[in-house]
Amino acid sequence: MTQIFVASTLFGAVTVAAAIDAGRFGPPGRRRMLLVSDNTAIPELGRDLTESPGFAGIRDRFDEVLSWNDEISPLHPSGWMPRTEELMIWERLFRDRWGLGGEPLELAVETIAASPARALTSIFSEAAITVYADGLMSYGPTRDGLPDGVGSRITRLLHPDLVPGLVPLLLCEHGVASETIPDDAFSAVLHKLNRPGPPADGLEGAALVVGQYLAALEILSEQEEDELHVAMLRGVVARGHTTVLFKPHPSSPVRTTDQLAHEAARLGARLLVLDAAVPAETWCSALRPSLIVGCFSTALVTASRYHGVPAATVGTGLLLQRLSPYQNSNRVPVTIIDATLPHLAEDGTLSTPFLSRTSDLHRLLVAVAYAMRAASLPERRGEAAAFLSEHASSEPMARYFKKRRLTALGLPGGLSPAKRGLLAAALPPRSRRRRIAARAFDAAGLDRDR
Structure with a gap:
């Protein structure tokens, strides 16, 4: 089996390297390719992550390093998605070009709902998929629907334990289990990156x-x-x-x-x-x-x-x-x-963080995630409503929710039923917003007051 790792940032490549070191991708001996993608608006003006001074410290984890930008040039990685009828042609092309033959593949991708991950998982339609998270977005909901069949091929979500004890919500609607990258492996890779060297003396502690x-x-x-x-x-x-x-x-x-x-x-x-x-x-x-x-x-x-x-x-x-x-x-x-985190004011004062317990943060994020993607997380409605009943009307929690959003979803903290009726009446009769509001009120068992 060949494993293809897709990375758009050096930090993403570091995350993958740490997972490999921790044995999360099996023992050594498998063919491992790193496919680098520059997703910036104008890649031609940027610098490939392989040219970063720190890349040398993780290069030896991969048998080959290829540029996705070069492979699909002049198309842009973030904007290109092959047409359905072309997928088999593209798969044959890349299997031939990369010497993959007919062997099974494993794809390790970031940002599964967007290209290049969306394009690659569609092209290699039978590959097992690992999604890895290189930042805090994994603690939120999946931002878009996935192409047919992709969700069932995702075997796990790998992520560094950035917020200890907090379980990611990404891909939970597909039943994807999350798996942490051990702290020692992740910190070891960070520490082994080529140090840039201080640009001047006396900077320690700045x-x-x-x-x-x-x-x-x-x-x-x-x-x-x-x-x-x-x-x-x-x-x-x-x-x-x-x-x-x-x-x-x-x-x-x-x-x-x-x-x-x-x-x-x-x-x-x-x-x-x-x-x-x-x-x-x-x-x-x-x-x-x-x-x-x-x-x-x-x-x-x-x-x-x-x-x-x-x-x-x-x-x-x-x-x-x-x-x-x-x-x-x-x-x-x-x-x-x-x-x-504490908030730093211009006068130098630091505020006390709003939350200190992971359990409280989890409840807040479930409510925020449901407000963001209610259609894909219907089973979370009760948790979100319970949290909002306790906190939506008080500061600082109210800063995380929009009253209009809560109203549209019929959640605590939104407008009262009478005011919802006035809002619905104010929306154009055949407008998309009115239909969304009507469906939300129906799902919540509320009177739309038309």
Whole structure:
């Protein structure tokens, strides 16, 4: 059997390498291919993850490394899905090109509901599928329906234990069991990545600010994203840090950091931009920062979990308001970070996390997941309703739910029955929104008050 691993980020490749080291993909001796995919908007302007300094530390797990972008050029990995009548042709092509013959395959993919995973699992229609999670999204619901037959071929969900004790909801509607990657294997791979080397002396213990590509995702404007980074800078400087490291997200477009540099100069702080193409976790291992600050980056969790670096968040309240539609898959990572990490204010103060128990976080995420994907998680309605009955009308829990969404689903915290009737009457008679609201009220056993 040949195992094909698909990765779009270095961190994803690290996750796969850790799973291999832990024996999650069987003993050595199997043919293992790494299929690298650059899913950024303009891959031609980016740098392949195999060119990252840290990649050399995990290269030996794979017999071959191929570029999916090259295989389907000039098509884009995120946008290409072969037509149904072409699937057999593509399978024959790739089996011949990659020397697979007629042997059975195992695919290990990320983001199962989107391409390239969606394309590959459809092309290799008989391959067993392992889904691996390289971030916090696995704790949320499956974001889209899967092609016919794919759900039944998924054997497991592999994930690092980023939030100890928290069980992922991803693919639970398909009966897929989750399996953790042992902490020792995951942290060992992180520690063995090629260290970038300090860009200057005296950086140990500095504060690390990690950026994200929120403007590129059109969640924030470029100006708002810059202001968010400036707020992080002000917070860490107010806490007494005179040296601040800024690590842009590896998938973010090349952007100027002039505004951040200007503010650092005004505050009398030393700012260094870490633009080497290595994960933030590598810098945490090399420099041991005394604090890491970001919005909802997975690096906040991994830095704390595997390197013992204190973490804080800035801007999650704004993100919870801005994410649209409510089903946006980033909602779960934002919710986890917002609820479990202290919030850093510009004056340097740190708030107490909203939740400290995993059981409370689990209940919150079930309610959020049901509100996001009620149709695929009908069995979770009772849990969601019970949680909302206790918390929806109180802060801070109300920040995680939209009243309009709760109303449409007939959940506690939404509008009263009388107001629901007024809302339904206000919707156009043949509109899709009215039909959705009507189905939700029927499912909840509520009077639609038409």
